[in-house]
Amino acid sequence: MKFRDRLYRFMQGRNGADEFARFANGAGLISLLIALVFTVLSAGLASRSDAASLVFRILYWVFYFCGMGLFVYSIYRSLSRNVYKRQAENTRFLYRKNQFRRKWEGLKQRWKDRKTYQYFKCPKCRQKMRAPKNKGKIRVTCSKCGEKFIIKT
Ligand SMILES: [Zn+2]
Numbered sequence: 688m689k690f691r692d693r694l695y696r697f698m699q700g701r702n703g704a705d706e707f708a709r710f711a712n713g714a715g716l717i718s719l720l721i722a723l724v725f726t727v728l729s730a731g732l733a734s735r736s737d738a739a740s741l742v743f744r745i746l747y748w749v750f751y752f753c754g755m756g757l758f759v760y761s762i763y764r765s766l767s768r769n770v771y772k773r774q775a776e777n778t779r780f781l782y783r784k785n786q787f788r789r790k791w792e793g794l795k796q797r798w799k800d801r802k803t804y805q806y807f808k809c810p811k812c813r814q815k816m817r818a819p820k821n822k823g824k825i826r827v828t829c830s831k832c833g834e835k836f837i838i839k840t
Contacts, residue, residue: 701766702773707780708764715757722750805840 729743767773804817814831822840
């Protein structure tokens with residue numbers, strides 16, 4: 688039997704590398720790269736400052752273990768036979784990733800029009816809104832709950 692066929696057979700009924708596993712893998716790699724930086728810093732300072740060298744040494748081990756842990760978790764996910772549970776976790780992960788991305792896009796937009804728009808929240812339902820700046824006092828109607836209030840722009 689060819690290697691590919693053997694691998695295919697081995698992976699049958701297993702979860703495989705889903706988005707969450709690939710994310711853990713990537714985060715593990717970044718963590719190990721950071722660990723590498725700390726080990727270089729630690730070695731560089733070894734002759735000059737014992738305390739700083741020790742701190743970098745500890746940080747190296749922290750990132751090293753985190754990185755390795757993430758790698759192991761990524762492999763565990765890929766090989767897991769409890770596909771149902773892993774898929775539920777993956778769905779939650781994708782949901783959070785999407786939430787995070789939306790928040791990030793919102794912050795980027797807010798930074799982009801920080802000179803032209805003022806951002807504020809509805810006092811009743813906390814809905815986020817924006818209005819053009821420097822228009823004096825304006826009357827706002829909440830787009831979500833219909834609450835009317837006045838803001839200074
Ligand atoms: Zn509202």
